[in-house]
Amino acid sequence: MKSKTLYFRGGGSDKVYRASIEASGEGYVVNFAYGRRGTSLTTGTKTNTPLDHPAATRIYEKLVREKTAKGYTSGEGTMAYSDGSRKVTSIRPQLLNAVEDPETLLADNTFYLQPKHDGKRLLIHKQGDDVTGINRRGIECGIPESIRVAAIALPGNFILDGEAVGEILHVFDLLEINGSCTRAIPYEDRLAGLLDLLASGLQEGIQWVATMRGESTKRRAFDQFREERAEGVVFKRIGSPYSAGRPASGGDQFKFKFVETASVIVQSVNAKRSVAIAVRHGGHLVSAGNVTIPVNQPVPPDGAIAEVRYLYAMPESGALFQPVYLGERDDIAAVECTRDQLKFRREEVAA
Numbered sequence: 144m145k146s147k148t149l150y151f152r153g154g155g156s157d158k159v160y161r162a163s164i165e166a167s168g169e170g171y172v173v174n175f176a177y178g179r180r181g182t183s184l185t186t187g188t189k190t191n192t193p194l195d196h197p198a199a200t201r202i203y204e205k206l207v208r209e210k211t212a213k214g215y216t217s218g219e220g221t222m223a224y225s226d227g228s229r230k231v232t233s234i235r236p237q238l239l240n241a242v243e244d245p246e247t248l249l250a251d252n253t254f255y256l257q258p259k260h261d262g263k264r265l266l267i268h269k270q271g272d273d274v275t276g277i278n279r280r281g282i283e284c285g286i287p288e289s290i291r292v293a294a295i296a297l298p299g300n301f302i303l304d305g306e307a308v309g310e311i312l313h314v315f316d317l318l319e320i321n322g323s324c325t326r327a328i329p330y331e332d333r334l335a336g337l338l339d340l341l342a343s344g345l346q347e348g349i350q351w352v353a354t355m356r357g358e359s360t361k362r363r364a365f366d367q368f369r370e371e372r373a374e375g376v377v378f379k380r381i382g383s384p385y386s387a388g389r390p391a392s393g394g395d396q397f398k399f400k401f402v403e404t405a406s407v408i409v410q411s412v413n414a415k416r417s418v419a420i421a422v423r424h425g426g427h428l429v430s431a432g433n434v435t436i437p438v439n440q441p442v443p444p445d446g447a448i449a450e451v452r453y454l455y456a457m458p459e460s461g462a463l464f465q466p467v468y469l470g471e472r473d474d475i476a477a478v479e480c481t482r483d484q485l486k487f488r489r490e491e492v493a494a
Contacts, residue, residue: 262308293348432462
């Protein structure tokens, strides 16, 4: 029977989580136990009735993946996350404006196309053996151990920009290398430098984001990403510099989403693993409806920032239609959770 013990230590927490496949009658069940290290663990099961072994294995492996994505590791003596000090840094990411119609950018050969990963924005600053994570607000943050180890395996000092999905950092830009700032040079040159850096070290935790150029290539990739239900795509001007912050309009980088997502504020916790959510509008909080929290994720507390995927917002009520909870965000400020970010049903116009 399979079993795995995972550990998390950081931010005042020292936790253990155990998952196992165990025989039950003629089938198998997936059980778990969790709690603070050195104390009696709370136990439970992911399977109310016995399953065949392949089905139980799928549930077990999914459970382990979910926990490792949250920072748990199998090494008892390791820290799952580098414990960020929450220091505000001078490093800020470049933020993108959305584009409603991608046709012009698909046809424009001065723009690259890249897939948009559904994760958290993360910059990595490496100096010697010190690796610091920085979120989209320019604040130091914890990073998965796998990403820290991968950064150590790459030579020299650098600042990378990317999107963290679980234990993998998908990088798309190089801001500094060995003390030299690269922000002002054309993106195609920064991209070449990034590829050279990644090719110079053996590691798996930091991966390059696929980049396409030329109209026919971009259109094929665009269709493929949409069929694969990716979050969306990003367009980047080939000769553009790296400019921190978000331009008031336009810019050299744009995003186009295949699905809608929004950052919302948790107003209250309802019964049956549901929370009431809201957005800011006119200096007040206005309701955006409710969203159910999956059983494999903790229920966020009042005031937390949550990321939600949805089809559209209802113009009259402002409620999100078919919302899906993606997780809690610690890199988004409440002031950013505005009604302006919502996409309303096309045939009606929001007031």
